[in-house]
Ligand SMILES: [Zn+2]
């Protein structure tokens with residue numbers, strides 16, 4: 001499907017700043033038709049020009065390389081691939097470029113075109129498929145705690161040890177623990193994109209994808225559930241230990257974190273992806289399209305580093321020690 005402006009026939013796309021479908025050609029707002037073309041999975045035909053679009057296995061939306069319209073592939077957003085919800089892009093491309101510039105403007109060792117308009121303009125907005133896990137968790141704990149008290153009376157020193165039985169039974173609900181279901185997106189980077197603000201969740205509408213790339217889930221929810229379980233278990237453990245305080249010693253007898261009830265949902269999250277290529281190496285940057293959080297690795301220009309090292313070697317040593325080749329920006 002594509003969305004077409006009723007006024008001029010141009011390709012209408014979702015505008016994150018205006019939070020509606022707009023026509024970039026005549027500025028019409030929320031004035032569009034949907035144009036569909038019957039197609040089967042694997043043969044994605046552009047409804048506008050009829051060209052067969054070379055989609056990869058999991059792509060569900062992308063630009064038609066022949067006519068430049070933003071096409072959403074019906075069989076990949078319907079039925080079993082219909083997302084339950086989506087967080088629409090909140091931050092548009094121009095604002096994202098500005099944020100990257102602001103973040104790195106003082107980063108003197110980056111190659112000179114790192115923040116150039118041409119390079120930054122290559123960034124793409126991608127809806128990344130996520131599984132969301134709800135758990136009703138029970139944390140059960142039994143242990144023995146001691147409290148020790150000492151005092152002196154006359155020529156005797158007394159020590160009193162009191163023993164306490166510690167029992168905890170807590171029901172802890174978790175909602176929408178996220179794990180990305182995209183092979184292309186590195187798991188650790190996607191974890192760093194968190195947190196998302198779920199108050200912006202919307203029921204899925206294909207209109208949100210117009211103007212962006214999207215994937216549907218690359219693997220079933222069960223396959224990546226261990227990532228969500230890990231997040232849940234580490235949270236349940238820390239909640240549990242936060243309730244056991246004030247003892248001199250604690251001996252754990254048993255601890256069990258079990259899932260009483262689970263539920264999964266499929267949704268799409270917005271990510272801007274900027275891949276900077278330098279000396280045949282790729283430096284990808286990811287920006288949370290909702291919150292603007294930036295995660296990435298900035299390249300160091302050898303030439304510039306050498307230049308600076310001739311004049312400011314002492315400063316460079318300090319800098320390199322802290323940069324250590326790459327910047328992990330969280
Ligand atoms: Zn128009």
Ligand SMILES: [Zn+2]
Nearest residue numbers: 046049064067
């Ligand atoms: Zn086309």
